[in-house]
Amino acid sequence: VLKRAPDENSLVDLTGRVLKIEPLASAAVLERCLLRKAERQWYQQPRSTLAVASCVPRVFTYRSDFDTDGILYWLGSNNGTKEW
Secondary structure, three states: OEEOOOOOOOOEEOOOOOOOOOOOOOHHHHHHHHHHHOOOOHHHOOHHHOHHHHOOOOOOOOOOOOOOOOHHHHHHOOOOOOOO
16 A cells, blocks of 8 residues: 655555566667667767868867857867768
């Protein structure tokens, strides 16, 4: 029997029984499923797909915060080929 006082948010188990449950999926199955759905990071990509590595370096000029002219934007967006 689960009871809750009007001023409480949690339930109190007064039966004294232990409830055992088993998961429907193991942690390994969940990990594999999530890894297939996650986008690969830049360091996991084949080197031939990295536009940053094949681009000639350029001059980065700061104009304002969050502009598209900085080195962090250039690196984070793979030379503008991915969304930052």
